Amino acid sequence: METTAAQPRDIEVVLLTGSSGAGRSTAARVMEDLGYYVVDNLPPTMIPEVVRLAAEGSTIERVAIVTDVRSRVFPGGTVTLINMLAERGVRPTIVFLSASEDILVRRFENVRRAHPLQGDGTILDGIAAEREMIEPLRGLADLLVDTSDLSVHDLRRRLEEVFDTPVGRQVRITVQSFGFKYGLPRDADMVFDARYLPNPHWDPDLRPYNGTDAKVSDYVLAQDGASEALDHLDALVDTVIPxxxxxGKRYLTIAVGCTGGKHRSVAMARELGSRLAGPDIDVRVVHRDLGRE
Known part of the structure; x- marks a missing residue:
């Protein structure tokens, strides 16, 4: 009886990488819960074969690959893996997880574990060595997730928002308001400064309200230069999306900041999100620092 080889199918491949201690294990569990076949702790040279087998005749449609400093013993490490997948026509979505240095140190100390690369040195030595090794991957990432201020549940929600349903050609944009006095968002692709607009904080009638309230929003959007700036931002996003x-980059984070993240940035972020939404663009608006005062 004559048989024919199974035809390869298009499958979705997500590559989870980044700093040790930044939440890769949590991310892997989330992806497994979302229906992904999770591959962890395999030599990079073996992973393309796993992807091939998944694409040929199996029922697996979504694969999440966890890669970390353990791949350093293989020539080229993760970059080699990406190239090997590309040779098979697979363009993985790269998720890069990171956290601030002090947070990483605290996490390793809390679980009383050594950093994989610290050797006879300190945890900080291990973090520095790893950062030098993985930094090139940050520039290749489709989605940057800074977990410094995220709980396990926050990280789960973030990944579920992105990967809970197949996205196809759709681009997902997160518009995030923030306050400069609390620091720049570390995972933003674009940052816009709204501090050139008059601050409602100095108006006693507006100070108790925030940018989600109509009276504040109307005030901010009516200022000279507000609408024009939004027009330019809208046009810029239209230019870069193609x-x-x-x-193959399907995720974009735009941060809009003001002093405290309460009035101007919130109003501008909400309006920008409304303008950017479309049939092929899924927009989520979040306010990082609202209510923090």
Whole structure:
């Protein structure tokens, strides 16, 4: 009886990478719960074969690969893995997880574990060595997730928002308001400064309210330069989105900041999110520092 080889199917491949201690294990569990076949702790040279087998005749449609400093013993490490997948026509979505240095130190101390690369040195030595090794991957990432201020549940929600349903060619944009006095968002692709607009904080009638309230929003959006800036931002995103699609990048984070993240940035972020939403663009608006005062 004559048989024919199974035809390869298009499958979704997500590559989870980043700093040790930044939440890769948690991310892997989330992806497994979302229906992904999770591959962890395999030599990079073996992973393309796993992807091939998944694409040929199996019922697996979504694969999440965890790669970390353990791959350093293989020539080229994670970059080699990406190239090997590309040779098979697979363009993985790269998720890069990171956290601030002090947070990483605290996490390793809390679980009383050594950093994989610290050797006879300190945890900080291990973090520095790893950062030098993985930094090139940050520039290749489709989605940057800084977990410094995220709980396990926050990280789960973040990944569920992105991967809970197949996205196809859709681009997902997160517009995030923030306060400069609390620090820049570490995972933003674009940052816009709204501090050039008059601050409602100095108006006693507006101070108790925030940018989600109509009276504050109307005030901010009526200022000279507000609408024009939003027009330019909208046009800029329209310009770069086709390039993002060509490069396979489907996730974009735009941060809009003011002093405290309560009035101007909130109003501008909400309006920008409303303008950017469309049939092929899924927009989520979040307010990082609202209510923090």
């Amino acid at each position: 390039g993002y699609r060509r490069e």
